[in-house]
Amino acid sequence: MPTEPMAGPRSRSVREQLGSLTRRFSHMDAADTVLTPRTADLHVVTGFGPTNAPTAGTLSVMIGVVELQRRLKVPVTAVVSELGAWNSRNVAWDRLAEVRDQMLAFLRMLGFDESRGRLRSHLDPGNLARAGKIARFLGRQDFLEHREELLELYEDHGLLGSEVGLTVDALYTVADILEPAERGHHHTLMVSGLEEAYFTELSRLVMQRQSGAGDTSLGWSSRIGALYFRVIEGLAGYPKMSKSIPDSAIHLAMGADELTRRITSPEPADQRPLLTAMELASGWNDQTVGEAREAYLRRERDSAAWARFREEYLATFLHFAEQWQSCRR
Template structure:
C-alpha cells in the first residue's frame, strides 16, 4: 500500500512550528538583509530562517554558509536552484561551501561507490558552470575530507538513540512505500546522517557561525546536529559553542501531483536528463493560478532567473493566467533547456 505524501502547503509549515516546539524566535521571517539581498526578496525566495540574524551579526571572516547534495542521481532543477542560491550568496561576499554527498548516497541510498564518485565529479563541474567559484569557496566531496570523517566518529559518544529516530524526513513513509529508502534507521542510514551532522560541526571548529541552506523538510537534520553539539562537555575533543543557523528554502511543488521535486521519483520534476520537448511540455501544461502551488512559478522564484521586481510582477501574471504569463513560461522553458545543457555528459 502506498503511503500518502506530505504536501508542503502553508498548513504544513505551521504544523512544523507547532509539532516541533519552534517558537516565533526559532523560525523567523527576515527583517534584515543578507549578502546584498534585501529583506523583501529574502522573504519571497526563502520560507524562513533559524538564527540567521546571529549568523549575520558575526564578522564575515568568521562565518560560512554551507549546503550539500546527495549523489543519488543527476540533479533536478530544484537542486540547480540551490546551487544558484549559493552562487548569489558567494557573489554577495559570503564564505560558502558545497558538499557533494558521495558517501551520503553510497550509504543512505545504497548507490555504488563508483557511481557516486563519478557523479560527484559531474556535480562539481555543473556547480562551477552555474557560477560557483571552487577556488574562492569550498566545493568538495565527502570521501576525501578526513576531518569530517574523524569528527563523525568523535561525535558518536554524544548521540542518543532518540536522536536518530527523531530525524526521519517527513516524507519518509512515502519514500519507503516506493522502495527508495530503507524502512528503518539502519546502520548505513545512521552513518549518512552522522556524516551530514559532522559536515556542519567540522565547519564550526574554524568558524564562529555556520549557516546551513536546506529545504524546510530537512529541519530535523539541523535539530539533530544542535542536540548532539549541546552535549559536548569540557572533555570533548571538538567544540559545540558556535552558532549553527539555518536558511530554509521554499520547497518546489512537484509535477504530476508529487509533493516536491525528487531525483528518485520519475515524473515529479524536471531534471538535467529531461528531454527539451518534455521540459517545454511540462512547463506549458502547468495551468495552476495559485503561485504557491504552481511548479513553474515556484521554480522561477527559486532560481536566479529574474529580479525581485520582475518576480513580483510574474506573481500577479500567474494569478491572472494572462498572455504575459504564457509568454514568460515559454521563455522560462528555454532557460531550463539552457541550464540542462550545462550538465556534463
C-alpha cells in the same frame, strides 16, 4: 529552537544582510544570531545529494548558494554527499560518482567561487574522522526523533537504504555542519531545504553534549543558525520536486521533448510549481519574475500570456540542461 517564517522583527538583521535574497528563503532558525554585521568568522555550509541530475528545486538552491556567497562574502563549503546517498538511497555507486563529478563541475559553471569557499564530497578524510569523533555524542533515539519528514514517501517508492545506512548518512551530514566549529569558527550558518532541518538539531545536540563532556569534550564552541530555502512544489501533486521521484520533477538530464511536455503542461496541479520554478530556478531578473507572476494570476482570463512565460521558461531550463550536459566527463 523551532524554525520560524522569514518575517517579523527578529529577522530584520537577516533581511538587512541578505537584501533581495531574502525571497529565496521560507524559514529561519536562529539565523539572526550568526548573521550580523559584527560576525567576522561566519562560515556557511550546504550540501547536495547526487542521486540524479538536479531538479528545478536543486537548481534553485545551487543558484541561491552562489548568490549567497557573493552577497555575504564569507567562506562557503558546499558538499556533494555521494557516500551519504550511497547509505540512504538505493542507487548504484557508479551512478552516484558520475553525478557527483558533474555536480561539482556544474557548481563551478554557475559561478561558485573556490577562492572564497570549498567544493568537496563525502570522500573527505577530515569529514570521515569528524564523523567518528561525534558519533559518541548521539544515540539511536536521537536519530529516531530527528528524521526527514518525507522518509515514508521515499520508503513507499522503495528508495531507502537500511536504518543503519540512514543513520550513517545523517552522521556524515552532521559532521559537515560541524566542520567550521572544528576549525575554530564561532558562527556557522547551515542553508538547506526545510526538510533537512533535523540535521541542524542533531548538530546542536552534539555541540551541547560535547561541551559538557569534561575530559572527553572536543573543545568546540560555535553558534549554529540555519536558513531554509523555499520549496518548489512537485508536479502531479507531490509535496516537492524530488530527484528520487521522477514524476514529481523536471530535471536537467531530461530530454527536450519530455521537458517541453512538463513545462508547457496545462494541468492545473502543475501551474503553481512552474511559477515557483520561474521565481527561484531561472536566473531571471526581478522585473521578469514579477511579470511572470502577474501572468500566472491572470491565467484564467489570459491563458496566452501565461503560456508564453512557460515557453520562455522552457528555453531557460533547456539552456541550463545544455550546461549540465557539458559538465559530463
